[in-house]
Amino acid sequence: MLTRRIIPCLDVKDGRVVKGVHFVNLRDAGDPVELGARYSDDGADELVFLDITATIRSRKTIVDLVRKVAENVFIPFTVGGGINSVEQMDELLRSGAEKCSVNTAAVKKPDILTQAAQRFGNQCVVLAIDARRSKTKAGHWQVTVKAGTEATDIDAVEWAVEGAKRGAGEILLTSMDADGTQKGYDIELTRAVADAVGIPVIASGGAGTLEHLYDAIVEGHAEAVLMASITHFESYTITQMKEYLRDRGIAVNL
Amino acid sequence: MLVVIDYNVGNVKSVCNAFDHLGCPVELSCDRRKIEAASALVLPGVAAFGFAVNALGSLGSVIKDLALAGKPLLGICVGFQMLFDKSSEFGTHNGLGLVSGDVVAIPPGRVIPHMGWNKVMLPNDMALFDGLGSEKHFYFAHSFCANVTDKTAKVAYTDYGFKLPASIQKGNVYGTQFHPEKSSRQGLQVLRNFARIANGSNA
Numbered sequence: 001m002l003t004r005r006i007i008p009c010l011d012v013k014d015g016r017v018v019k020g021v022h023f024v025n026l027r028d029a030g031d032p033v034e035l036g037a038r039y040s041d042d043g044a045d046e047l048v049f050l051d052i053t054a055t056i057r058s059r060k061t062i063v064d065l066v067r068k069v070a071e072n073v074f075i076p077f078t079v080g081g082g083i084n085s086v087e088q089m090d091e092l093l094r095s096g097a098e099k100c101s102v103n104t105a106a107v108k109k110p111d112i113l114t115q116a117a118q119r120f121g122n123q124c125v126v127l128a129i130d131a132r133r134s135k136t137k138a139g140h141w142q143v144t145v146k147a148g149t150e151a152t153d154i155d156a157v158e159w160a161v162e163g164a165k166r167g168a169g170e171i172l173l174t175s176m177d178a179d180g181t182q183k184g185y186d187i188e189l190t191r192a193v194a195d196a197v198g199i200p201v202i203a204s205g206g207a208g209t210l211e212h213l214y215d216a217i218v219e220g221h222a223e224a225v226l227m228a229s230i231t232h233f234e235s236y237t238i239t240q241m242k243e244y245l246r247d248r249g250i251a252v253n254l
Numbered sequence: 255m256l257v258v259i260d261y262n263v264g265n266v267k268s269v270c271n272a273f274d275h276l277g278c279p280v281e282l283s284c285d286r287r288k289i290e291a292a293s294a295l296v297l298p299g300v301a302a303f304g305f306a307v308n309a310l311g312s313l314g315s316v317i318k319d320l321a322l323a324g325k326p327l328l329g330i331c332v333g334f335q336m337l338f339d340k341s342s343e344f345g346t347h348n349g350l351g352l353v354s355g356d357v358v359a360i361p362p363g364r365v366i367p368h369m370g371w372n373k374v375m376l377p378n379d380m381a382l383f384d385g386l387g388s389e390k391h392f393y394f395a396h397s398f399c400a401n402v403t404d405k406t407a408k409v410a411y412t413d414y415g416f417k418l419p420a421s422i423q424k425g426n427v428y429g430t431q432f433h434p435e436k437s438s439r440q441g442l443q444v445l446r447n448f449a450r451i452a453n454g455s456n457a
Contacts, residue, residue: 001413002365002372003391040438045371045393071271076393076436093265098395098436118344121302121332123367123395169367169397198362200369223365253371253391 003253004217005045005224006241007202008231010035011052012081015061018052019180019228029232032065037072039231042238044075045253048101048172048202048226051081052147059088063095070096078126080172084108086115093120101126101172104145107152107159110166117167122199127168131156131189132176141175141189148176157192164197171197172226175205182208182229190220202226210236210244217250256280256452257292259317259333261309269298269330272435272442278449286316294452295325298435299332303341303357303398306332307349318350326426327352328382328448334429335400337422343398352427354404360397364415367397372412374420374432380408382421382428384447390440392420392432399431 010017010032017035018026029035036047049069051062059082066079079092080101089100105112106127116125130148131141141156160171173193175186185206194201200223203216207227216222230236242252258269260282273280280296281288289295295317299306307314314336321327329337336349341357349357360366371391376383383390394412400419402409407424411417412432421430428448434441 002368002370002394005370043438067267070268071274074272074275074436074442075438076395076433094267096265096267096271098265098268098433118302119305121343122397123369169395170369198366200365200367223370 001251003045003251004245006213006238006252007046007048007224007226008039008044008238009048009050009204009226009228011050011228012062012065013053015065017232019232033068033072035232036069036077039238040073040075043242043254044238046075046224047073047077049077049079050101051079053081063091066092066095066097078172080126080128084112086112086119089116089120089124093124099124099126099170101128103128103130106163107143107145107154110162113163113166113168117169122167122169125168126170126172127160127163128172128174129156129160129163130174130176133186133189139188144176156189157196160193160197164199168199170199171201173201173204178206180229181206184208184212185216185220185225187215187220190216190222194221200224210241213241214245214248214250217245255292256294256296256449257289258282258296258298259289259310259313260284261306261313266298268435269296272445273449276442276446276449278446284313286313289313289316290320292325294448295320295327296448297327297329297333297336299330299336301332303332303335303343304345304347306336307347310336314350318352321352321427324426326448326451327428329429330435331396331431331433334422334431335398337427337429338400341398353402353407353422353424353429355400355402357398358401360399360414360418361416367395368399368414368418369395372414374410374412377408377410380410380421380423381451382423382430382444382447383410386440386443392430392434392437392441394420394432396431
């Protein structure tokens with residue numbers, strides 16, 4: 001049986017891992033290569049590196065980082081942040097990343113999902129969606145782009161469905177409302193998206209306790225759970241998370 | 255020297271990194287002479303099937319002839335799928351035809367791609383799995399899967415609501431649908447086993 005995945009996320013800014021609350025107030029959390037190798041040794045199922053600098057100047061930095069990580073880490077990892085062409089994805093995949101995640105570029109030019117899927121296969125194409133609960137429409141979420149700084153009027157669930165049709169093989173779904181709060185994933189959002197698409201959904205934003213992980217999987221129907229604060233600042237080890245889930249009847253790779 | 259075929263698709267570097275980590279000399283190359291002189295070949299692949307076959311081009315028949323002549327060959331993911339006769343991913347494309355069978359979409363009714371760690375039941379007569387016990391989790395990421403019709407091939411399966419071929423062995427031809435280079439310690443052991451097979455051959 002396919003196991004549920006535990007995925008530490010490393011937000012990288014100027015070559016360092018950082019973590020904030022609601023995407024701001026960043027705290028330093030260490031060296032990305034070192035942290036990546038540690039999580040790999042600890043039994044993480046996968047890693048996500050998000051370049052939150054995402055400027056042209058940071059492009060070379062992230063390719064170098066991917067190379068270094070790939071030499072030390074023998075589990076899959078996804079790279080995202082500012083990717084806006086299939087050529088950039090190719091460079092990152094060739095440097096050792098398993099998958100690339102696109103967010104703003106996919107909203108601005110959705111064809112990138114199709115082009116990437118036809119070239120690399122859809123399992124390489126992760127559609128990252130940063131969603132914020134709508135203030136005007138209950139039970140709806142709006143897609144935001146440019147690291148949460150720009151709201152759109154796109155409905156997050158509809159966009160997930162369209163993204164999957166266009167070639168995304170996975171959805172990395174972050175709740176902007178929950179991100180960094182450690183008060184739990186947005187279960188309603190996760191479930192709405194997971195039930196609407198046939199591809200895996202990674203729940204992201206808000207993990208603070210082991211029960212939050214369980215809820216995202218069981219209530220939210222997520223295939224995988226992503227977390228940052230609770231692992232970087234060593235509240236729980238990967239093994240503790242997996243043992244907890246296993247003891248509550250969830251298949252994990254332990 | 256073990257040669258990893260470089261044909262300009264996706265993540266071929268990771269396979270080399272894994273062999274480097276094991277202390278096993280390996281070269282990434284698309285040079286026909288180096289491929290012919292190799293002790294064994296690894297055909298990696300992160301790509302759509304059609305794209306990969308086109309990118310491989312005339313090297314495909316070179317690899318096929320060498321494999322038929324006895325050189326150990328390990329296909330990984332799409333490289334595994336290319337060992338078969340044909341695939342229906344984005345149109346019909348011919349594979350190398352080293353193992354009978356075709357590559358078809360994973361049947362609907364489940365989350366697709368099949369993405370993540372799944373438990374593979376390991377037959378004790380498959381050399382790639384030496385030292386790994388009777389079952390281990392490996393990392394999969396694919397939407398198409400092999401339908402193996404070759405009666406002479408040994409097959410290891412994983413369960414994804416149906417018996418999904420995770421690995422094959424037919425003589426000197428080996429393949430894994432999963433990514434050993436991304437499957438942590440157990441994956442590295444698979445590559446170590448293949449390196450040992452390569453060292454044992456004089457092809």
